[in-house]
Amino acid sequence: MSERSGRTTGTAEPLDRPDRAASMDSATDVFVAHRNLLFTVAYEMLGSAADAEDVLQETWLRWVDVDLAAVRERRAYLVRIVTRLALDRLRALARRKESYVGPWLPEPLLTASDVAEDVVLADSVSMAMLLVLETLAPTERAVFVLREVFGVDYGEIAEAVGKSPAAVRQLAYRARAHVAARRPRGPVSPAETRAALRAFQRAVETGDLRRLLDILAPDVVALSDGGGIKHALLRPVVGADNVARLLAAGWWKRDAARSVEPVQVNGGPGLLVRVDGEIDGVVAVRVDSGYVTGAYHVRNPEKLSHVRQENALSR
Structure with a gap:
């Protein structure tokens, strides 16, 4: 049958398009459901909302090409993508900060009252804490944020940062000690x-x-x-x-x-x-x-x- 008749392509595309559209809808729904979490992870790792948004855009482009049927834990998978991309960007940001004029401060966010009500979240995104996180090495920062703020288990963190679970535990211990020695005082009412x-x-x-x-x-x-x-x-x-x-x-x-x-x-x-x-x-x-x-x-x-x-x- 000739291509000109249109029958070969005409029979394939109607079958493909609904499947592709359904897959895109599902991917979109999952991404939107976790978007605020993903932005928060990226922001806490980078201290920059603009760079966190860029990481989310890159995450979305990778996510839409994933076979969702093969992904068992979608939240964990998305967090892993964000972490890897944020780590790459964090290392690039370190070079930019070397030539920054005057003190560098994190990019501020106007936040809703519900953020303040979550004591752990509010403390983790505070200017004071973000400045403490700046003193960690990139991988230590990723491990600390994922473990201490988001409660990600060591196995998942290991996959995200490309380390063994044993190495991640050691990094987490070292990062906790580092932050504890420098962190702001406890929360107030x-x-x-x-x-x-x-x-x-x-x-x-x-x-x-x-x-x-x-x-x-x-x-x-x-x-x-x-x-x-x-x-x-x-x-x-x-x-x-x-x-x-x-x-x-x-x-x-x-x-x-x-x-x-x-x-x-x-x-x-x-x-x-x-x-x-x-x-x-x-x-x-x-x-x-x-x-x-x-x-x-x-x-x-x-x-x-x-x-x-x-x-x-x-x-």
Whole structure:
């Protein structure tokens, strides 16, 4: 039978297309069901929402070519793809950070209240914790995130990072010890956090030095990230006196119409700063025992796209 008659191709395609469409629908449903989880895994590994989105796009392109009938644990399979892609990207990011101007801070996320209610999730995506995770080697970071935050078993982690289960256990032990020695203090109650943020906001808005000294912990640390695009601190500022004077002097912008709005940033308290009505930066605030122990100010405009609307995270 000739190809010109169309019968050879005409009989095959109607049979193929419904099967392909059904497979695509199923793949889409599974991916969408786990998307928030996959984004959270990638973000915690990378500290960059933009790069996490790119990893998700690459994951989707690989996922649609998978034979779903051969996949027993689809969640685990997707997490494995994301982990491998994020590890590759994490190593590339390390090279980019070497030439970064000034302190590098994670890309902030505007988050919903349900993230703050999950204490483990909120702590794991906080600016303070993400900065601690930056001090881990890439594979250690992947193992720590998958095991401690998402409860993935050692066998699955081993497949994701290309190590033996015994090696993964050793990496997990080493990463836990490393993080424990550097991690922020324990979580505080939402009410305590809200009260501290209100006091901090009032002090910042008024530039009241005494109020600032009352709310700042003695060992408070202030960091800011302008990415070489916006004015920012070139090194950390440490100590209540130094940070209070910095804030009282108008840390983020001088001689401009400025407004400060309380928001949830990375599962914790934060302030959205607008200048002349435009988003100028975000300050994530770390609160411990009723005092502000960390203030992380991101002004780099390339890192502010995910503070315009809430981001869904899950584990």
